[in-house]
Amino acid sequence: MTDTTQVRFDQLNLLAPVLQAINEMGYITPTPIQSQAIPSLLAGKDVLGEAQTGTGKTAAFGLPLLSRLDADLKQPQMLVVCPTRELAIQVAEALTDFAKHIRGLFVATVYGGQSYTPQLRDLARGPQIVVGTPGRMMDHIKKGRLKLDNLKACVLDEADEMLNMGFLEDIEWILNQIPDQTQMAFFSATMPAPIKKITNQFLTDPIHVKIAVQKSDKPKITQKSWTVGRIGKTVGLERIAEVVDYDAMIVFVRTRNDTLVLAEHLVSKGFKASALNGDMQQQDRERIVEQLKNGRINILIATDVVARGLDVPRITHVINYDLPHDSESYVHRIGRTGRAGREGEAILFASHREVRSLSRLERITEGKIEVFDMPTAEQLGQARIERTQAALVKAMEVNDLANFQAIVSQMAEQSNTTPLELAAALLFDRQIALPFHPKADPVEREFAARSDRGGRDRNDRFDRNDRSERAPRERSERPRRDNGEFDTYRFNVGRTHGVRPGDIVGAVANEIKIDSNDIGQIRLFDGFTHVDLPKNMPKPAFEKLQQVLIRKHKISPSLVTAEQAAAADSQREERAPRSDRNDRAPREFQPRRRNERNNDRGDKKPVRSFKASGEGRSRPSFEG
Structure with a gap:
């Protein structure tokens, strides 16, 4: 074996177009897992790779197996099975980047939670590589849409994670459907007994590549988590940016569109922020990274793939605005700080449902995730006062203020006030946009209001065991939520089209990337439906919504006024009853909790909120 500290990619006999692609990406020296696995996979041997996440496993199997495929054969030749759809998407994107100079090579991605239509279209194109999650991949194989007759290689990525998720x-x-002569590669951070069992059953004389973790190589990163409360993610991010002492920070979100929305919002608030995503030209990406390095921007909003390998020593903080659903992405993310011997801090925003994932991340990183205390409204105000004071002191130090002192004296005399009163008025005017005394947080106000009367915290309503004295309420009695939170849209599908509320929730949440809990009332009529969605939907989201089909019918969404919505409700109530529906009101729907929905063998990720204004339940919105 070549010395792993000296070997370069151009010494590993990779296919020329593959080598060209990774050279353009700036990769010269492989990681240990890559330098040891690539020669064996190129030789056609089965490989068992045991290495921690963040060690470069995708390239370890992707580069050599790409070099063995026949791009002229429009049949699946390589299968990559991943535990989550996020990882499947990332692996597919990485393989596409590695193969960008291989003419005619196409990578298809299949996973639960997405419509079958684009997946069937991609499979019909004859992809040489198919990446996906177990449940959806099984479905396509069973129905004959994913054929394995010409398969040359099969990869299990993060095998132990799939085991933990119940995919054994x-x-x-x-694996039992794979042709006998197919080359196998299993990669896993740990090697529990079930993984050893399937290794013995399905791998033939595998080369075992094990990469030990070097404790001394670990960066000094303090990990913290904040459970998202009523102030929401975006307000929380603003507070961190205003109060926490940082040099530069990178904020990770899940989608390319989210980078644009959040960056635009932060810029509107006066922060030096920019987006970085895969839709940007390479020269634009390089320009933005250079701006981050030289301090022209301090906050970078990015997706996982484009930020991999980003090395900017001045990044002191990583914010996981959206929780990654695979541990390798988390390791990559937090590794953007604590570089060049500096200390770093990684803060994770987690919903109450996502808190359970923290123990898994602690196990993977072998580090404690501490609780992050979000700055309070009072601390935010104090930080603004101190920042204003520092700016004023600096102005006094570097400027001759004699002329301005004369103006102050003149203004005080003409207005019959004192210089102190004028200074206070100027400060008041200056702090209107960023108040020195911001309103107390919703939770703080609530506790203050209830402390004198012994009322219980509103969050107690989520205790499902504390309902003995609560009278049941009919669905028709559920009050409409504050109309100021929502816009009402008309969808041109209704009962006559066989549409159910669940169809609408699933389609809307998946397509425009909002939390299903932030969808308001759904009122089904015979030929159409009124749906309340968070206000100020961005144009890209509305354009996606216009393409949505429900029950094979285009929904053709359009905004309706409050008067139009009320009139439709009124007309529906006044209609003559049909058969046994004497008292039927417009149908209203409260989305079910996710754990009440039918599952898809774990392939579905939690639907995330699109909005940039935070995810607190008090004010769902698309606004920045």
């Missing part, structure tokens, strides 16, 4: 039976079923 699915994995075994898929």
Whole structure:
């Protein structure tokens, strides 16, 4: 074996177009897992790779296996099975980047939670590589849409994660469908007994590549988490940016569109922020990274893929605005700080449902995730006062203020006030946009209001075991939420089209990327439906909504006024009853909790909120 500290990619006999692609990406020296796995995979041997996340496993199997595919054969030749759809998407994007100079090579991605239509279209194109999650991959194989007759290689990525998620039976079923002569590669951070079992069953004389973790190589990163409360993610991010002492920070979100929305919002608030995503030209990406390095911007909003390998020593903080659903992405993210011997801090925003994932991340990183105390409204105001004071002191130090002192004296005399009163008025005017005494947080106000009367915290309503004295309420009695929070849209589908509220929730949440809990009332009529969605929907989201089909019918969304919505409700109530529906009101729908929905063998990720204004339940919105 070549010395792993000296070997370069151009010494590994990779296919020329693959080598060209990674050279353009700036990769010269492989990681240990890559330098050890690539030669064995190129030689056609089965490989068992045991390495921690963040060690470069995707390139370790992707580069050599790409070099063995026939781009002229429009049949699946390589299968990559991943535990989550996020990882599947990232692996597919990475393989596409590695193969960008291989003419005619196409990568398809299949996973639960997405419509079958684009997946069927991609499979019909004849992809040489198919990346996906176990449940959806099984479904396509069973129905004959994913054929394995010409398969040359099969990869299990993060095998232990799939085991932890309950995919063992699915994995075994898929592997049993693989042709006997197919090359196998399993990659796992740990090697529990079930993984050893399927290794012995399905791998033939595998080369075991094990990469030990060097404790001394670990960066000094303090990990913290904040459970998202009523102030919401975006307000929380603003507070961190205003109060926390940082040099530069990178904020990770899940989608390219989210980078633009959040960056635009922060810029509107006066922060030096910019987006970085895969839709940007390479020269624009390089320009933005250079601006981050030289201090022209201090906050970078990015997606996982484009930020991989980003090395900017002045990044002191990483904010996981959206929780990654695979541990490798988390390791990559927090690794953007604590570089060049500096200390770094990684802060994770987690919903109450996502808090359970923290123990897994602690296990993977072998580090404690502490609780992050979000700055309070009072601390925010104090930080603004101190920042204003520092700016005034600096102005006095570097400027001759004699002329301005004369103006102050003149203004005081003409207005019959004192210089102190004038200074106070100027400060008041200056702080209107960023108040020195911001309103107390919703939770703080609530506790203050209830402390004198012994009322219980509103969050107690989520205790499902504390309902003994609560009278049941009919669905028709559920009050409409504050109309100021929502815009009402008319969808041109209704009962006569066989549409159910769940169809609408699933389609809207998946397509425009909002939390299903932030969808307001759904009122079904015979030929159309009124749906309350958070106000100020961005144009890209509305354009996506216009393409949505429900029950094979285009929904053709359009805004309706409050008067039009009320009139439709009134007319529906005044209609003559049909058969046994004597008292039927416009149908209203309260989205179910996610754990009440039918599952898809774990392939579905939690639907995330699109909005940039935070995800507190008090004010769902698309606004920045």
